[in-house]
Structure formats: structure tokens, C-alpha cells
Amino acid sequence: MFRLAENGTTITRELLAGVTTFAAMAYILVVNPDMLAITGMDRGALLTATALAAATGSILMAVLTNYPVALAPGMGLNAFFTFTICGQLEIPWQGALAMVFWTGILFLLLSLTKFREEVVRAIPEPLKIGIQAGIGLFIIVIGLKNLGIFANPAPSFFALRLESLSEVAMTPLILAVLGCVFAGILMRKHVPGALLIAILAVTILGHFVASNGTPITPIPSGLLSLPPSPAPLLFEADWLFPFRHWGVSWIPLLTLFFVDLFDSVGTLIGVSRRAGLVDKDGNLPRMPRALAADASATALGACFGSSTTTAYIESATGVEAGGRTGLTAIATASCFLLALFFYPVISIVPPAAVAPALLIVGALMLKSLRDLSFREWQGVIGAVTIVLLIPLNFQIAEGIAVGCIVYTILMLFSGRWREIHWLLGTLSVLFTIKLIADLAG
DSSP: OOOTTTTTOOHHHHHHHHHHHHHHHTTHHHHHHHHHGGGTOOHHHHHHHHHHHHHHHHHHHHHHHOOOOOEEEOTTHHHIIIIIIIIISOOOHHHHHHHHHHHHHHHHHHHTSTHHHHHHHHSOHHHHHHHHHHHHHHHHHHHHHHTTSBOOOOSSTTOOOBOOGGGSOHHHHHHHHHHHHHHHHHHHTTOTTHHHHHHHHHHHHHTTOEETTEESSOOOSOSOOOOOOOTTTTTOOOTTHHHHTHHHHHHHHHHHHHHHHHHHHHHHHHHHHHHTOSOTTSOOTTHHHHHHHHHHHHHHHHHHTOSOEEEOTTHHHHHHTTOOSHHHHHHHHHHHHHHGGGHHHHTTOOHHHHHHHHHHHHHHHHGGGGGOOTTOHHHHHHHHHHHHHHHHHTOHHHHHHHHHHHHHHHHHHTTOGGGSOHHHHHHHHHHHHHHHHHHHO
């Protein structure tokens, strides 16, 4: 089924590669429930939903494409789900899950048509870079906010503010710094699963130190247990919410769609190049199938109760370990399902142990700024607008919208209006109307 001999690999090598990929991305089992639980969703059910979404998406990718690419709920999009859709817009998590579901359906339909190529071409490269870097900076701010360094921002521009150091609990902060240093050393040494190891190390260390007289890490009730029931979230989405509240839903829906599409395409191309899966022209065969797998995983993940599921760049670690086929993704999926039985241990991981993962993942996303060409000043200004507004305003959608508007206006006034893709121009007009309506209201 996986054509192992044809791809120059073995069962043992593929299984080891799958375990390596899981080790590199297993931090999402802690980070995703920790973040989405802020919306009021059941944390135990979130762990099960995260694992099911990751396993289902990885299996779909394996079966449809035979690529060694694993999927899981995406970083950045889970923050958008929590802090923008449910937080700033005050949409119930049931409605937010419906948005994720219909985004997956839209993504699936477009992945089967040529229009997906138009969508990819519509957004210029500088704005794509700005979106990735802006979300990375947003994740860093969330990590610092969870440590008490930033106050809860108000829903207005430039609302982010630092807390007084006298109000910050120093013990968790010190643990988080140690975790970042330790993870950085491990990553420098190319140790597989560096972030997971750092989370475990800080969790263990937290048992021996206290904050306000209470241990940072409580003692687990055991090592193994049955997986938490997914019932509190399973099929609990308010399926028709986006249609009943279209005025407040369309920008979040577009944001979910665009970010997922760009993230998926970039990850698939990056991992496939490392694995030698691209053709002589640098194109990825079976790309439509890969995008269909990603889109289906997003829709199914929403049914389980998770935010957007997407391809993970951490799959590259499995490729480096020798993974070349979908059997690697199957092995990763199996590890996610097995991890559910270690819920007593996963449930005690403190925020101080999660923060290093957030800070490092965010910093890695900022690396995209090095690809920004400063010869195209219109693109640079648009990208910088996005990078600044997303964390400062604590809104991914609004930052992207303003960045698109700024870029379009600059291109118009510099006489380069012919280079504006019709889809970007249309979106910029709609974004402008929406922002003016919000300000007037």
C-alpha cells in the first residue's frame, strides 16, 4: 500500500520516523487544550478532540497521498479561535466550531478546483510573510500573557500593556525562562522532541518549587487512565451560526480559510522538498489530494471539538529520520491515540511548562521575516502593518484586514494598480467597508 521498496525505505525506518514526528509535535496535546479551555470548553474533552483530530488528519494524509506528513490542530489558529472569535467577538465556542467546520468544507471544495491557485496568487508574498510573522509574535505575547507579564487587553487598538513586575509571580516566570533555555539547547543539538522534553522537564521541576505556598505542579492521580470522554464537545457545534450571524462571521471565516491554506501549502512544499517528493519542476504531485486531506481534517476536527487542523512543519523531523511514505504519518497517528491513556500526567502540566513551547514556536514563525524583500516598499509596509497590529490589537483578522487595505492603497497611489489581484482588491474594499461600519457603530 505504501510502496516502501519503491521509495527506498523499510517498515522499521518508517515507524521510527513516525515516533520522531510525534515527539516533535506532541506539545500540541498540552498547548491546544490549555489555550482552548479559556473559552469554557471542557479541558479533558479538548485533549481527546486534539488527539482525534491529529490522528484522523494524519491517517487521511497517509491514505490519500502516501506522504510522510502529520496533521494536528494548528498553532496560531487556536489562538485566533480563543482570543479573537470567542474573546473579542464574544462568539460562543459552539459558533466558533461551526466556523471552523464550514471553513473546512469551503477549503475542501476549492481544493478540488483551479480556484485554489487563484487564491494562493491573490495574496502577495510580503503579506503572506507578514501574516506568518504576525501570528508568531501573537503567540509570543500569549505565552508572556499566560505568565502574567501582559494584562488582559481591551478590544481596542493598541490596548496591550505590561503589568508591573511587582504583580508578576516570579517563580513560574523563572521556570519558563529555564524551560526556554533548555529547549533552545536541545534544539541546537538537534534533539528530536526538544519542546516536549522541555515541557516534561519544567513540569517535573515545578513539583519541587512553589508559588504562594502551592507547588507549581501538583501530584498526578496516576500514570494511566481511560481517555477523557469527548461527549462535552462531540458534534456540539452550532452548525448554522455563521449563516444566522453573517455580519460578524465573514471576516473570521476568511481569516481561518486564508491562514489555513497558506500554512498548508507552505508546509507541504517545505516538507516534500526535504523528502525529495517534488518533481523536476519543483511541484508537488498529488497536491490537490493533500489539500483535500487537510480540509477534511479541519471539518472533522471541528466535529470532534477542536480548532483548525493543519499540516505540521514538524513532520520534517520525521523526514530527517528517514520517513518517506504515509506509513510515517500512520505511526504518528497511532502515537497520538496512545497518548490519550496518559491523561493523568498530561492534565497536571502547568502554564509555566507550556510557555516555553509558545515562545519558541512564535519565535520560529518570526524567521519568515528574513524572506521579506525591502525593494518592494509597498509590500514591506503592508507586512509590517500586519506584524504590529495582530499582537498589539490582539486580533489576527483585523491585523490582516488593515494590512491588505494599506498594501492596496499604496499600490494604487504608486501607479501599480494593475499588479493588484482582483480578489485582493475586492477583499480590501469589503474590509474597508466593514471597518468603517464598525467605527461608525
